[in-house]
Amino acid sequence: MGRRSRTPTRKNYIEMSSYQKDPALSAHSKRVNYIAMGCLIFLGPIIVVCLWHTIVNLDGSALNMWKYWKTYNFEGVRKIWPMPSFYACKLIVFFAVFEALLQVYVPGERHIGIVSPTGNRPMYKKNGFTCCVITIFVYYFAYKEKHFNPAGVYDHLGEIYSALIVISMIVCCLVYLKGHTYPSSTDWGSCGNPLIDFYWGMELYPRIGRDFDLKLYFISRFGMMSWACLVISFVIKQWEQKGKVADSMFVSSVLQLAYIFKFFWWEGGYLNTLSMMHDRAGFYTIWGAMVWLPAVYSSPVLYLVQHPVQLGRWVSIYVFFAGLLCIYTQYSIDWQRQEFRETHAKARVWGINPVKIQAHYVTEKGEHKQTLLLASGWWGLARHVHYIFEIGSCFFWSIPALFTHTSPYFFLLFLTFFLVDRVERDDRRCKAKYMKFWDIYRKKVPNKIIPLIY
Numbered sequence: 001m002g003r004r005s006r007t008p009t010r011k012n013y014i015e016m017s018s019y020q021k022d023p024a025l026s027a028h029s030k031r032v033n034y035i036a037m038g039c040l041i042f043l044g045p046i047i048v049v050c051l052w053h054t055i056v057n058l059d060g061s062a063l064n065m066w067k068y069w070k071t072y073n074f075e076g077v078r079k080i081w082p083m084p085s086f087y088a089c090k091l092i093v094f095f096a097v098f099e100a101l102l103q104v105y106v107p108g109e110r111h112i113g114i115v116s117p118t119g120n121r122p123m124y125k126k127n128g129f130t131c132c133v134i135t136i137f138v139y140y141f142a143y144k145e146k147h148f149n150p151a152g153v154y155d156h157l158g159e160i161y162s163a164l165i166v167i168s169m170i171v172c173c174l175v176y177l178k179g180h181t182y183p184s185s186t187d188w189g190s191c192g193n194p195l196i197d198f199y200w201g202m203e204l205y206p207r208i209g210r211d212f213d214l215k216l217y218f219i220s221r222f223g224m225m226s227w228a229c230l231v232i233s234f235v236i237k238q239w240e241q242k243g244k245v246a247d248s249m250f251v252s253s254v255l256q257l258a259y260i261f262k263f264f265w266w267e268g269g270y271l272n273t274l275s276m277m278h279d280r281a282g283f284y285t286i287w288g289a290m291v292w293l294p295a296v297y298s299s300p301v302l303y304l305v306q307h308p309v310q311l312g313r314w315v316s317i318y319v320f321f322a323g324l325l326c327i328y329t330q331y332s333i334d335w336q337r338q339e340f341r342e343t344h345a346k347a348r349v350w351g352i353n354p355v356k357i358q359a360h361y362v363t364e365k366g367e368h369k370q371t372l373l374l375a376s377g378w379w380g381l382a383r384h385v386h387y388i389f390e391i392g393s394c395f396f397w398s399i400p401a402l403f404t405h406t407s408p409y410f411f412l413l414f415l416t417f418f419l420v421d422r423v424e425r426d427d428r429r430c431k432a433k434y435m436k437f438w439d440i441y442r443k444k445v446p447n448k449i450i451p452l453i454y
């Protein structure tokens with residue numbers, strides 16, 4: 001990866017090719033303008049605290065939260081806002097250091113990333129799966145040996161989220177300052193507006209030293225791993241409180257853990273996705289990974305702690321296997337594209353030779369490059385057909401909560417909006433990158449997510 005000695009300048013940003021130049025294009029759809037960014041920075045923490053409060057203190061009822069909000073407004077938010085405690089800070093710092101040490105010291109294969117807009121190829125160590133297994137083993141061992149009680153995480157959850165909000169804001173500011181003063185590579189730049197720079201980020205691959213990739217750390221090691229630990233903590237809380245784990249809790253938590261394991265198993269593929277290749281390290285990515293991801297993604301399981309629905313054997317089995325099928329299918333769609341590109345279209349797709357589009361594009365340095373677009377198999381059904389299965393997985397780990405309250409479906413709702421917006425954003429980015437080649441693909445595969453419908 002390029003180092004600072006390449007003397008990155010603000011010009012790097014200005015001269016970026018059109019698919020990287022416009023931060024709104026790179027980070028968000030054009031609808032998300034300055035005001036929206038400001039609102040998201042302000043509202044994100046409030047939503048996290050209100051969601052926690054609704055689930056834990058208001059019986060999971062969004063209606064109760066709405067009544068509370070109508071009565072007290074922002075003053076009410078101040079009243080319920082938990083103070084970050086010493087216990088919470090200690091836990092977060094310990095977890096953060098532990099995960100950083102694993103990232104540095106656990107051995108793993110070398111992974112070479114995709115060529116960045118300024119021509120760098122970032123290197124990674126692919127040790128996420130091993131780190132995940134070690135983390136869960138150590139977490140469980142600490143519980144079994146009575147060094148630490150994960151049920152306490154549930155009891156102190158408000159303080160933990162509150163502390164996380166503060167710590168993550170500090171981290172975002174530090175990463176922003178690092179981007180301004182000491183960028184790690186030539187893939188950086190300022191658009192001249194501090195709000196956009198803070199929100200969207202300055203650097204594509206910020207690092208400490210040569211190898212410690214901050215984006216990988218915050219998204220994968222901190223965010224995804226803390227999601228897994230929260231799920232386990234909530235299961236243990238129910239076990240300690242009710243003396244057993246309800247089948248709904250079992251189905252929901254095991255599906256989430258299966259998804260997280262799949263994520264780490266497929267880590268090499270993840271390093272080539274939009275989040276790693278195109279999203280810069282700003283509030284959007286770092287705060288999202290440190291706070292939003294663990295707090296919102298684990299919320300269906302959090303709800304089940306106090307609402308242990310009994311689904312019965314057959315419903316549990318159907319929901320469980322439907323969820324597993326979604327997770328597996330999503331994996332196989334991601335894998336199909338990865339294998340297609342890795343083998344330069346030589347691997348057969350669904351038993352036949354793939355339909356490919358040779359797409360040309362120009363990098364910011366004016367270099368002409370080419371790549372392949374797959375237009376058959378899953379990728380011939382719709383341009384983002386895997387999002388159906390992403391939403392499907394989320395549906396099946398939320399549905400065990402049944403329909404008494406809406407709060408366990410907050411994540412599902414958010415994910416649906418998020419992915420629909422992501423499709424638009426990716427479409428615009430690919431159109432700007434591949435121009436007429438993207439049009440050819442769009443003509444061959446006209447639907448965005450649902451074959452024949454959307």
Ligand code: NDP
Pocket residue numbers: 273274275330334337371372373374375379383384386387390415422426429430433
């Ligand atoms: P995608 O897997 O949708 O990849 C999009 C990129 O792939 C494009 O920008 C383009 O990049 C390339 N591409 C697009 N079409 C083709 C094609 N036909 N053939 C070859 N390459 C193509 O990216 P995501 O990051 O959105 O998703 C990755 C995984 O992460 C998915 O499984 C998704 O469901 C999951 N995800 C989960 C989220 C969550 O919060 N739970 C959020 C977002 C994603 P280029 O050509 O430049 O390489």
